[in-house]
Amino acid sequence: MARYLTMAAAQLGPISRGDSKASVVQRLIALIRQAHERAVEFVVFPEMALTTFFPRWYIDDRDAVDAYFDSTMPSPETLPLFEEAARRRVGFYLGYCERAEEGNRIRRFNSSVLVDRDGKLLGKYRKVHVPGASENDPTLPLQHLEKLYFEDGNLGFPVFKTASATIGMAICNDRRWPETYRTMALKGAEVVVLGYNSPAQMPDWPDQNALRAFHHLVCMQSAAYQNGLWIVASAKAGREDGFDLLGHSCIIAPSGEVVALSSTLADELVPYRCDIDLAPYYKSFHDFERNRRPDQYEGLLAARGNQRSRADAEACRRYWDGGEPA
């Protein structure tokens, strides 16, 4: 007997710098209602779904940046979303900026939560592959300062067994790294959900501009096939505060085929009724236990110990301590 789970990417159009979190939550609630009407059981919102993608700017005003972060989830502003989703029996993934007190200091992560159909928090994930730079470069028309504002995630890639499927989370740039999917598949993930805010153009890597959607899709298609995964990927899309974000929210089957794709750059629900049992079918084809050869994968886990990555961590700490940028 096949297991079906109707999932949807709940793509968002742009969020302006001036938009309040409360106003964004109203848009998320509208998508939850639409999901309910279309018999969707689980929706995937984008990365940093409550705010503009502020890492595109160097912002000297720490208080203004700090206001993008939330210390609790649900937060006061998102509580109506949690309540409405539970009322409509729609589970969800939500990306947000996390402020956490750990080891006597405040830490900030690019995080996501997984919430079940009863509104119960199943788990949290912190973005492992934080991209971009930590150095303010005012000469660039578009910066990508995630490494300045966020620490590297430190929770690994947890997976959560739910009644309908075993689900793992990723965020944006994580999807370009094959280790992301493999780590979760080895723990039994059947579904990977992820949100993203991907610039449609990159001024410092112009050769790739025409290939942005292709790169986005090809990484996930290959990973879905190689790991026996359903992948639901949800964009913040469109022209946000003057900068274009990629759309192409999609659902990818364990065959690697894109079975649903957004067609706008605005708020849009992209639903699909997923036969979860396709995941074990592809896993049995690859049969990790019989066929993987970890003893031959030399260097895969060699520590990076890289000077630049240490400098990034240092720059992030200095920024939040109120110091000058590098």
Place this chain on the structure above:
Amino acid sequence: MARYLTMAAAQLGPISRGDSKASVVQRLIALIRQAHERAVEFVVFPEMALTTFFPRWYIDDRDAVDAYFDSTMPSPETLPLFEEAARRRVGFYLGYCERAEEGNRIRRFNSSVLVDRDGKLLGKYRKVHVPGASENDPTLPLQHLEKLYFEDGNLGFPVFKTASATIGMAICNDRRWPETYRTMALKGAEVVVLGYNSPAQMPDWPDQNALRAFHHLVCMQSAAYQNGLWIVASAKAGREDGFDLLGHSCIIAPSGEVVALSSTLADELVPYRCDIDLAPYYKSFHDFERNRRPDQYEGLLAARGNQRSRADAEACRRYWDGGEPA
């Protein structure tokens, strides 16, 4: 100043069970001559390029199977190929069945060699991901008994620094595993060359038949992009002894784009002038040292220690010792 290397997939049409190795070598030599005429510096021949793909049958006659193997490379039959290639200044990759005496016993691997433009052997590779089964199942219309005839490769994924590029090798099923490419890219590979004998249909996995070419391409496209690699993949293609083999020999750029593709299922040269510097360009975009997070990749190298994989190794040894199949 860009570094260019003109490479070609040297696809082969079918090789019948009755064809002599000497007759196949004449076909390889014809492709070397064509490569020379088209200013190709390096060609990639398929996996097991000297024989039919015999693992599709259970063959009780060990001597007949053993005759598919070679103890030296160049072997007496392939020496004319090595000589002609050196004369024409064409380097090559060649897949063959390797018989090796190691630790007081005969071992058999699905192997490939890398030969430079002077005809000098640069290195050898032994297929790490040996697919299929070790159990003879006469009820199947098409078997895949690689695990019966070959041991698992034990040389890891070596890479070789040449004047024009750093080159690594893979074989057939290896291309479906992201660890294959990552292991080599971490050692500096800029080019991965591989040959394959992939059935176009799989009676025991019919749901995938229509997706065979897609799966073949998507794994390599994603890996090329994620690792900054040129990939040259060469098929044994066409209807071989009554069974269809996939074609789609191709060259994939580090952008992930298929830049050259075969259009027949016969002997065919698929050349492309490759700008090797696209490899470091994409590597610098991903910047492994700065951005990979090995500390978060839990379980990636956990030993498999699987009973079935031990049974496969045992079945292979028993077959070559003259015992009955499982």
